[in-house]
Amino acid sequence: DVKVTQSSRYLVKRTGEKVFLECVQDMDHENMFWYRQDPGLGLRLIYFSYDVKMKEKGDIPEGYSVSREKKERFSLILESASTNQTSMYLCASSLLVGGRETQYFGPGTRLLVL
Amino acid sequence: AQTVTQSQPEMSVQEAETVTLSCTYDTSENNYYLFWYKQPPSRQMILVIRQEAYKQQNATENRFSVNFQKAAKSFSLKISDSQLGDTAMYFCAFANNNAGNMLTFGGGTRLMVKP
Numbered sequence: 001d002v003k004v005t006q007s008s009r010y011l012v013k014r015t016g017e018k019v020f021l022e023c024v025q026d027m028d029h030e031n032m033f034w035y036r037q038d039p040g041l042g043l044r045l046i047y048f049s050y051d052v053k054m055k056e057k058g059d060i061p062e063g064y065s066v067s068r069e070k071k072e073r074f075s076l077i078l079e080s081a082s083t084n085q086t087s088m089y090l091c092a093s094s095l096l097v098g099g100r101e102t103q104y105f106g107p108g109t110r111l112l113v114l
Numbered sequence: 115a116q117t118v119t120q121s122q123p124e125m126s127v128q129e130a131e132t133v134t135l136s137c138t139y140d141t142s143e144n145n146y147y148l149f150w151y152k153q154p155p156s157r158q159m160i161l162v163i164r165q166e167a168y169k170q171q172n173a174t175e176n177r178f179s180v181n182f183q184k185a186a187k188s189f190s191l192k193i194s195d196s197q198l199g200d201t202a203m204y205f206c207a208f209a210n211n212n213a214g215n216m217l218t219f220g221g222g223t224r225l226m227v228k229p
Contacts, residue, residue: 004158031215040123042205042219050214058216090159099147099211100166105159 003027004106006091012112019078021109023091030096032074033103034058034066037088049074050097081113116141116208120220127196128228135191135223137206145211148182148189153203162204165189196227
């Protein structure tokens with residue numbers, strides 16, 4: 001079974017702090033994604049990566065950056081956390097590029113920014 | 115850009131009965147895929163079912179089936195013989211085959227199965 005893990009289930013940070021969310025997948029997947037999930041809005045894509053050291057902006061990249069130094073790890077960085085970044089963050093991975101591919105999700109990190 | 119709309123924020127169904135969750139989408143593409151993902155309470159999101167737009171036959175997976183109406187841009191999920199374990203958030207999602215593996219999600223429907 002594919003396993004996608006995220007470094008924290010719950011996180012509380014203060015406004016202005018730098019925040020790192022880590023995601024690791026153990027199935028040698030090429031593609032990795034970061035979403036945020038908000039009630040009524042579903043999941044919105046922040047950034048994705050099709051290869052090591054490669055990144056592409058999603059629908060809502062403002063205020064975020066990412067890093068993919070190793071194939072199995074994809075980090076989401078909030079350079080200066082703000083209260084409007086309080087949300088659930090989901091990481092996902094998939095094996096191949098193509099619309100048909102299943103995405104496998106991590107358990108999520110619920111971030112509260114005070 | 116694609117949009118996906120789920121018009122039912124919450125639904126409930128009695129155990130063993132059938133329920134249908136609605137989803138509509140908007141796209142100018144012809145080659146795409148549609149998905150239903152399930153997110154149980156405090157558990158990871160998983161794929162329920164997938165439909166290729168070029169296939170006329172509706173996809174089925176055990177108790178889960180879809181009604182795909184391409185002209186109407188509608189993609190509903192039917193759950194038969196509902197079970198307590200079906201209680202979850204359900205998300206409809208769209209993938210354009212020419213845009214890699216990016217998914218566009220609807221807002222979700224929270225389904226409660228009552229004993």
